[in-house]
Amino acid sequence: MSVAIEQEPRDEQGNRLTAGREQPSDTRSDGLSTPCSELVTGRKASCVWGLGYIGWSTVEALRAENIRVLGYDVSAGRVAALRDNEGPGLEVTDGRDRALTEDIAVHFVCVPTERQAEPYSDALLDVFTSICRATGARARPGTPPLVIIESTLTPGTVEQLLLPVAVEAGLVLGRDLFLALAPRRDWFLAEGYGLRDLDRVYGGVNDASATAAYEVLSLMCDTLHRAQGHLEAELVKCVENSYRHLEITLANQLTLGYPHVDMVEVLRLAGTKWNIGTYHPSFGTGGYCIPLSSRYLLRGAAHPEELSLLSQAVETDTRMRSLVAESVADGPVVILGLAYKGGIKVATLSPTIRIAEELTRLGVPFSVHDPMYADEEIEALLGVGTAVRDLADAIREAATVLIVPDHPEFRGEPFLGLLTEERKSPLLILDNHGVLADHPSWPERVTYRRAGNPLWLDSATVSAPAEKDLV
Numbered sequence: 001m002s003v004a005i006e007q008e009p010r011d012e013q014g015n016r017l018t019a020g021r022e023q024p025s026d027t028r029s030d031g032l033s034t035p036c037s038e039l040v041t042g043r044k045a046s047c048v049w050g051l052g053y054i055g056w057s058t059v060e061a062l063r064a065e066n067i068r069v070l071g072y073d074v075s076a077g078r079v080a081a082l083r084d085n086e087g088p089g090l091e092v093t094d095g096r097d098r099a100l101t102e103d104i105a106v107h108f109v110c111v112p113t114e115r116q117a118e119p120y121s122d123a124l125l126d127v128f129t130s131i132c133r134a135t136g137a138r139a140r141p142g143t144p145p146l147v148i149i150e151s152t153l154t155p156g157t158v159e160q161l162l163l164p165v166a167v168e169a170g171l172v173l174g175r176d177l178f179l180a181l182a183p184r185r186d187w188f189l190a191e192g193y194g195l196r197d198l199d200r201v202y203g204g205v206n207d208a209s210a211t212a213a214y215e216v217l218s219l220m221c222d223t224l225h226r227a228q229g230h231l232e233a234e235l236v237k238c239v240e241n242s243y244r245h246l247e248i249t250l251a252n253q254l255t256l257g258y259p260h261v262d263m264v265e266v267l268r269l270a271g272t273k274w275n276i277g278t279y280h281p282s283f284g285t286g287g288y289c290i291p292l293s294s295r296y297l298l299r300g301a302a303h304p305e306e307l308s309l310l311s312q313a314v315e316t317d318t319r320m321r322s323l324v325a326e327s328v329a330d331g332p333v334v335i336l337g338l339a340y341k342g343g344i345k346v347a348t349l350s351p352t353i354r355i356a357e358e359l360t361r362l363g364v365p366f367s368v369h370d371p372m373y374a375d376e377e378i379e380a381l382l383g384v385g386t387a388v389r390d391l392a393d394a395i396r397e398a399a400t401v402l403i404v405p406d407h408p409e410f411r412g413e414p415f416l417g418l419l420t421e422e423r424k425s426p427l428l429i430l431d432n433h434g435v436l437a438d439h440p441s442w443p444e445r446v447t448y449r450r451a452g453n454p455l456w457l458d459s460a461t462v463s464a465p466a467e468k469d470l471v
């Protein structure tokens with residue numbers, strides 16, 4: 001495969017002689033401009049492919065540096081929603097031809113790489129093929145364009161999927177088209193923090209690509225860490241998230257193994273040791289990153305059977321949602337929160353989705369409310385009739401309320417008032433992240449359990465050991 005990547009000097013072990021070194025800003029000894037200088041001088045524009053959560057933040061970071069941006073998204077609806085932001089230096093389009101006619105200096109690829117909880121590469125291939133064909137069709141004097149892939153990749157994607165596409169377009173990667181990976185990390189809601197102060201790992205298919213990427217990424221990020229090559233850069237993103245996946249799964253396996261113990265408290269105390277993070281049992285992970293990390297690593301590995309910890313993490317994580325649904329099999333159930341995480345409107349792989357599927361399978365009536373989502377948005381994801389119509393009535397009639405994301409709204413009205421009303425019928429509140437764990441008292445007939453509290457899952461049938469058995 002490496003014939004289609006520009007060759008570079010290597011040591012006896014095959015390591016790049018230039019790897020790991022940060023580069024000076026003039027990356028071309030022939031005196032030609034670089035992709036970065038094309039951008040900052042305004043001679044050429046950048047193009048961001050995929051204008052979702054990640055792509056749009058890249059657009060904003062580029063705009064902050066006065067770099068001309070063309071944003072492309074396959075979704076006409078998404079583009080229409082972003083049109084108001086257009087102005088000098090920013091155009092958004094769902095017209096593929098428009099995105100390909102301009103001679104672009106730097107392409108940022110931010111398309112989804114997950115579908116139905118599995119790694120997915122169609123959108124990436126679609127976009128990369130378009131870029132390669134357009135580059136191949138264009139006369140190529142001067143600076144090659146640079147592609148920076150920000151999406152999370154299955155390890156091996158560059159070698160197995162992207163390289164053949166470049167070859168077919170008649171391109172030598174690293175010579176005719178620079179290619180680098182700079183997978184995204186995110187602060188999410190950490191106020192005052194942004195892309196600039198988030199350490200970032202990047203790697204290129206060759207030295208010239210990595211150097212070109214370094215220059216461009218330096219415009220928006222203060223601390224860059226260069227990976228030896230593209231495979232290492234692909235792996236880092238998955239590995240860092242799989243660490244978290246394993247630790248979260250261990251918390252869940254502990255609560256399943258010791259159902260009669262308050263595992264929230266045990267893990268809080270364990271977390272007082274200086275080198276241990278604080279985790280807690282939950283309904284399972286959600287979002288684009290953590291639940292998929294182990295799947296990406298398993299999919300790309302030469303020997304997936306050696307990664308048994310990761311396969312177990314995937315299995316336990318998936319099972320948690322079913323266990324929650326089975327434990328509340330008496331309806332009606334009200335699920336508070338569609339988002340997978342508090343304060344953000346992202347439902348990707350949210351535990352709510354899987355729990356809703358399981359409740360449907362079990363024939364248990366349920367409805368969902370999320371202050372960040374309109375009823376139509378909830379029903380588009382979960383089906384017609386799944387959105388709560390009247391919150392007060394739904395909670396009064398519910399046998400169980402599941403609180404899934406830790407939206408701050410759930411601590412206030414109307415939620416707290418409705419959950420603490422005197423009741424005629426029993427209510428079980430199962431709280432994923434302990435949003436209401438500090439509430440001092442609950443009315444008669446209301447049982448509150450945080451995930452990880454003793455016997456929080458009714459299906460966990462192991463009873464506490466009898467006192468006489470303890471020494």
Ligand SMILES: NC(=O)c1ccc[n+]([C@@H]2O[C@H](COP(=O)([O-])OP(=O)(O)OC[C@H]3O[C@@H](n4cnc5c(N)ncnc54)[C@H](O)[C@@H]3O)[C@@H](O)[C@H]2O)c1
Nearest residue numbers: 050051052053054073074075110111113123151152184288
């Ligand atoms: N959201 C996160 O928290 C996060 C964090 C780190 C990494 N990532 C990774 O970043 C990538 C993008 O994630 P996101 O959260 O921005 O996704 P998203 O779903 O918010 O946005 C993706 C956008 O790409 C568009 N799209 C789909 N197919 C396309 C195509 N063929 N051409 C052009 N546009 C297309 C979609 O319409 C959508 O607007 C994924 O690989 C994800 O794993 C996400």
